[in-house]
Amino acid sequence: EEYRNLEDWEKGPVRTDAANWSPWSNLLKAEAAGTLELPLDFLPGPRRYFQFRLQFEGTSQGAMQVDQLSVLYSLPLADGAFGEVALLGQPTPRAGVATTRTGRETTFTYDVRAEFHSEGLRGYDGIRIETPGRPSFVELLMGSPLSEVEPDSVRIGEGSLEVYFPSHRVRNDLTLRVVFKATPLVYSTLFRGWLLDTGGSLPQPIFPGDANREVSTNTLWVFGSLEEPLRDVRASPVLTPGMGDVAEVSYEIVQLMEEASVEVVVYDLSGRLLRRLFSGERGPGRYEESWDGRDGRGRPVPPGVYVLEVSMDTHTKVFRKLRTVTVVY
CATH class of the missing domain: 2.60.40.4070 (Immunoglobulin-like)
Incomplete structure (x- = not known):
């Protein structure tokens, strides 16, 4: 308010705080009536604050209002989570990123490492990976060196893979690897991921980064080959x-x-x-x-x-x- 009351010649430039704020999301359209629930798991996190803005479109005969607005949140599972995807047997591809033939089923490794600096963090006991089509689970590995662990349950859906391991809940920065099969159908595929908590906390997004020193991709993108569609x-x-x-x-x-x-x-x-x-x-x-x-x-x-x-x-x-x-x- 104080800034808006300044004279134009007194106002300095307004710069985007890219270090602490993400760009605005794409426009999410809602119907004029009824109850609407929007998952916000595409937002970066954990963050202490988030912004939202509402834009109303109507006619001269129709008015709109918001009767109630509520936000469900939970404490972070970790201070941060990083992941990188690679082809099985190709942890350090020459191009720096995983590449495979589009339309061919491929076995991928998905390495995850979470950071725990703050006290009282719950940790996580599940991983969700967004995939093209219906994936298939191969194995779960943990530790250094990586060794196979039997998951407590696996859920496979159209476009997602969820692996749960509450008997091996992670509360430190050990590396975890999910091996799975999927078929990329477009030239570039983003394998987004989230930390999960069977205790009821909201999913926490996994960011691209160095999750395993033996893997050099540092990204969640996989690229394909240009072929006849x-x-x-x-x-x-x-x-x-x-x-x-x-x-x-x-x-x-x-x-x-x-x-x-x-x-x-x-x-x-x-x-x-x-x-x-x-x-x-x-x-x-x-x-x-x-x-x-x-x-x-x-x-x-x-x-x-x-x-x-x-x-x-x-x-x-x-x-x-x-x-x-x-x-x-």
Whole structure:
């Protein structure tokens, strides 16, 4: 208030305090009515303070107000947490960062080290890692030198891996390593991570840094190779509808930063369209469609060879892949 009351010629420049404050987050949109809960685990932490601002948009006939605003917080689990990701067996890549072929399942190491300088810190007994697609857990290691530890539980979801070890709760700066498999689908993938506490404290973010002196990446980014975005198209070679069989067609989309138009269709050998199995927008991921041997009107097709086409329109180029299916009765 005192600053705003100064004359313009008295006001000095206002500089961003980048050392103590992060940039503003992207705009989080909320509906005008109802209760909204927003997770803030993307913010850096632990921090003593945070800022927020609300922007209202309405019409001359509609007014808006905030009835209640509450913030749930907890004490930090550690003074800070640092992590770095690498390919298994390649702790010191020549490029300085982990690189792998996009669309190929790869085994990664995720090293974490937390710092404990303050008194009364709870420590942590779990790790959450944000992954592309559905990962698979390999092993958990702790200590120096690293030795395998049996986790108490592992939770795998679409886009996340959570490893819990309350019987080996960490309250010092020992190094922890999670080994897992995942398939990067875009050129650059950020494996964000959080310290977890089964006692109920909020997750604490892991920052990129030197978590293990034997690993040189010091980053949570993994980079891939630039390849054709429509790949690994597979289809069942033979379909026997009379046996209740279906032909499966699977394909993988990689590299895209936004969704593209995808179509999966069935043609006969004369080029006549028989059936459209899928038509819509899709982003990076692996997908499957099935064909039961019927045309668009639900009639069984005659025995013979048919063509399955998967096409993707990225607005700059159309990619097409063809596979054949033999229908027999």
